[in-house]
Amino acid sequence: MTQTVYTNYWISRIGDVRKQHGSYKSEEEAIEGIKAWWELHKEKYPNAEHKRTNSGALEIIYHDENSFYRIEKRVIDGKLPSKSYSLRKPGEIESARSRLLLDKELCVFDELAEPFRDRLITAMGDSKKARSFIYDREGRPVKEIV
Known part of the structure; x- marks a missing residue:
């Protein structure tokens, strides 16, 4: 099954960097991300500023x-990643914290307040991807879990 999606990329002309942020069902959802x-x-x-390129892509400067x-x-091909999630149990959270050697200032996705979790999933368009980072207490990604 194929489907059309809208994928966000952050691009820096300095160093020629291109990072994919997430894919969405509509261009409006991508902008919200x-x-x-x-x-x-x-x-x-x-x-x-929103500029439409000759290829049809939307650039946001x-x-x-x-x-x-x-x-x-x-x-x-296939479906977009799932945005739904269920929280881990307290014992699983503590186990993850211990395994990752996290101090008080850092946390795993499940420890974040619900508004931060929701915004992260909106920004990344994928609950699995959102779970793959360590965060500060403000919901900002600090480091990817490898």
């Missing part, structure tokens, strides 16, 4: 011309 990421990082870009978000329409 970008806004959720900004919200988590306590960033505001009220003057962000938010600070300067060197870094921007690009939403590309593409066709994938």
